[in-house]
Amino acid sequence: MENKGFLREFIENNITRRLIPKGLSWFGCMGGLSLLAFIIQLSTGIFLMFYFIPTTKDALTSIQYVSHSVPYGWLIQRIHAIGPHMMIAMVLSHMLRILFRGIYRHPRELHWISGACLLILTFLMYYTGSKLSVHNGNEHFTVHLIYFYALHVIGIPLAVAFSMGMHFFMVRKTGIYEPL
Ligand code: HEM
Numbered sequence: 001m002e003n004k005g006f007l008r009e010f011i012e013n014n015i016t017r018r019l020i021p022k023g024l025s026w027f028g029c030m031g032g033l034s035l036l037a038f039i040i041q042l043s044t045g046i047f048l049m050f051y052f053i054p055t056t057k058d059a060l061t062s063i064q065y066v067s068h069s070v071p072y073g074w075l076i077q078r079i080h081a082i083g084p085h086m087m088i089a090m091v092l093s094h095m096l097r098i099l100f101r102g103i104y105r106h107p108r109e110l111h112w113i114s115g116a117c118l119l120i121l122t123f124l125m126y127y128t129g130s131k132l133s134v135h136n137g138n139e140h141f142t143v144h145l146i147y148f149y150a151l152h153v154i155g156i157p158l159a160v161a162f163s164m165g166m167h168f169f170m171v172r173k174t175g176i177y178e179p180l
Contacts, residue, residue: 030094037087044080054149055142103177114167128152
């Protein structure tokens with residue numbers, strides 16, 4: 001009973017009692033949508049990790065197995081491959097809005113710096129992921145593939161977690177420019 005009260009209060013305070021400003025444009029939603037895109041990439045990526053084998057010999061077969069033999073595997077694989085293009089478009093729109101409206105100015109310098117790190121890391125995720133792609137897989141030695149795979153699933157995600165933690169901590173600290 002006490003738990004239910006806590007959960008209800010948490011949801012009301014953080015979601016249902018928060019109002020959306022009248023004039024909120026699509027551009028104003030791009031930060032949140034970038035986060036949603038990242039969560040989709042993370043969950044579909046974890047799913048693919050169960051099947052992907054990062055060797056020159058098996059990379060293609062393992063992806064073919066996911067696409068043809070695992071239930072809904074084709075859908076998850078396609079989402080993980082198309083998602084980054086949408087995510088990059090969203091992150092760039094988010095950044096351009098902040099740039100053109102001058103929101104990066106004091107006291108939001110650290111939001112901007114952690115955001116810039118997130119932009120670079122998003123591109124690095126895209127680059128290392130495209131190196132694992134079955135279309136490029138055969139051009140590489142296994143050792144290269146394992147190197148890109150380790151960066152894609154461990155190295156860069158750790159840096160993303162750190163930068164995102166800082167980004168959201170700073171947003172929480174100052175509140176957003178146009179409060180909801
Ligand atoms: C994975 C990439 C990113 C995610 C998930 C993300 C997410 C968010 C979210 C959810 C907010 C709060 C709501 C909003 O104002 O939209 C925000 C605010 C902010 N972001 Fe990002 N962001 C990312 C990349 C960037 C980039 C590339 C920049 C700039 C270089 C940036 C700069 C800022 C700034 C300055 C704010 C504060 C805006 C305000 O106070 O209204 N972010 N971000």
